[in-house]
Amino acid sequence: MTDKKEMDKPQILAPSLFGSCRLTITMMCLVASFNSLLMTINLGMVIVCMNKVDHSNSTSDSGTSGSNCTSDSEFQYQSTCGYNTTEESDVRWDKNAQGMLLSATYYGVVSMQLLTGWLCDKFGKMKALMIGGSTVLGVVSVLSPLIIQYAGVPFFFAARVVMGACMCFMISPVLPLLRRWTTSKEQGLLVGLAFAGVGLANAATYPMTGLICELSGWRSIFYFCGICGISWSVVALFLIYDTPGRHPRVSVEEKQYLVSTQVQSLSKTTKTVIPWSKILLSVPVWAVITTNFFFFAATKGTVINLPLFVRDVLDFSVTENGIFSAMPSVVALLLHLVIGPLFDxxxxxxxxxxxxVRKTFHVIGTLIPAIMMFIVSQLPPEKKYIIIGLITIGYAMFEFAWMGGFSFAFMDMAPDYVGIIQGINNTIGLMPGFIMPVVISNMTPEGTPEQWSYVFIMFGGLYTAACLIFLIFGNSELQSWGKAKDPGNIQIAKSLETMVV
Structure with a gap:
């Protein structure tokens, strides 16, 4: 894996990872990825919390003449009957508004992908981008209840788009930052640890926000998540630095270790000519991009809309909704930690x-979820625990395709152009984030079991499409254009001096 040139260079002993600045920055990136999702995917539980039924009121009113109340329904839509009439439940949205708002974040995420990548490469101010994104994201989250109550859906939609853009500013700089704070020997561990915050957020957000809803209402969800984001920004001012040379507390040994391993890679990129025509005409590249589109539509469609499905079809309380909606992400996080080493x-x-190897992992990670989704579509609501179990298995198994299948094929086929291709991939592949909520809200206007069954059939079809596209057209072999030419001899001493400063 390592070049002979690197083996010829004098090896510097790696300082201890524990207590190091590189581990501290990695943990800050973990919290950043956790907070960015916490502040954006919480809307699903906010919607559930807004439409929470007060059973005591519905029971007492159920006998009144001409009442349309139902005492056995946990959640209802667009009805003032049977709802908790306290101040916390005075806002309700119809299905179209819900779908539009759930999708709004991804307009911001998709629109900022290429810009944030360019800013990181051009100016290298990852710390500023992350702190700015987290601060604005936190402030908008805290202001969200006021926007909802006094400005209405259009302005809250705009606020959600801004939150999506800020989420991109928080997450996109993580890899460029870690490139300066990791080595090839520790890259897999530290990068995996940094992005584990995404899985943790998917697993923890729904139970946590469900509990907050029960204790103090939907507004408190926004306040809590916003304070988390603002607090991270304050801590990041003192703990995150763009390079080892700018960190006031990094040890000399750690700085030398990091700088010495990065000289060659940084020098190579200075004279690299990007083969745009080769990239844009490559069948394996478009196979991954297209696969990612269908795959993300299925996985993100499931995780975003699961609380709404549980509310509409399954008879669970708000707290139970949060727990069961998080189960697929919890199991997926556990598999995430196992499948990477298994693939290696x-x-x-x-x-x-x-x-x-990648196609084998990919088929396991897409075909099994497809089968689970098709089975769920045929089960009645009374089989609610079986339904939750099958959804959990199906969603968690996607980690096989993500960690060992198509997702990281770019690193094999074009290792020197991963950033460019990944930017294109994310711009196109994340589009289902704002497409799927709208599609699903239109497919489930009344939220009946029959309508949701078609949604799960669609999920099964998306997984199947993702399976077949990469299986037929995918390729993980190194492409003829996939590595940049060696720029030639470079003086290590000068590079070291400029890196440290």
Whole structure:
């Protein structure tokens, strides 16, 4: 894996990771990825909390003449009957508004992908971008209840788009930042740890916000999440620095270790010519991009709309909704920690080509979820625990495709152009984030079990499409244009001096 040139260079002993600045920055990135999702995906539980039924009121009113109340329904839409009439439940949105608001964040995320990547590469001010994004995201979250109550849906939609853009400013600089704070030996561990915050947020947001809803209402969800974002910004001012050379507390040993391993990679990028025509005409590249589009539509459609499905179809309380909506993400997080090392182990044995290994993992991670979704679509609401179990299995199994399948194929086929291709991939692949909520809200206007069954059939079809596209057209072998030419001899001493400063 390592070049002979790197092996010829004098090796510097790696300082201890525990207590190091690189571990501190990695943990700050973990919290950043956690907070960015916490402040954006909480809207699903906010909607559930807004439409919470007060059973005592519905029971007492159920016998009144001409009443349309139902005492056995946990959640209802667009009805003042049977609702908790306290101040916390005075805002309700119809299905179209819900779908539009759930999708709004991804307009901001998609629109900022290329810009944030360019800003990181051009100016290298990752700290400023992350702190700015977190601060604005936190402030908008705190102001959200006021926007909802006094400005209405259009202005809250605009606020959600801004939150999506700020989310991109928080997450996109993580990889450029960690490139300066990790080495090839620790990159897998530290990058994986940094992005584990995404899985943690998916697992923890719904139970946590469900509990907050029960204790103090939907407004408190926005306040709590916003304070988390603002607090991170304050701490990041003192703990995050763009380079080892600018960190006032990094040890000399750690600085030398990091700088010495990064000289070659930084020098290579200075004279790299991007083969745009090769990238844009490559079938394997578009196979991954197209696969990612369908795959993300299925996975994100599931995790965003699961609380709404549980509310509409399954008979669970708000707290139970939060717990069961989080179960798929919890199991997926556990598999996330296992599948990466498993893929590395299988690949290291070199029994099969990397393409065969990736396609095998990919089929497992897409075909099994497709089968689970098709089965769920045929089950009645009375089988609610079986439904939750099948959704959990199906969603968690996507980690096989994500960690060992198509997702990181760019690193094999074009290692020197991963950033460029990944920017294109994210711009197109994240579009289902604002498409799926609107589609699903239109498919489930009354939220009946029959309407939701068609949604799960659609999920199964999306997983199937993702499976077939990469299986037929995917390729993980190094492409002829995939590595930049060696720029030639470079004086290490000068590079070290400029890096440290």
């Amino acid at each position: 182990c299988v690949r290291a044995k070199q029994i099969f080509t990397v393409t065969v």
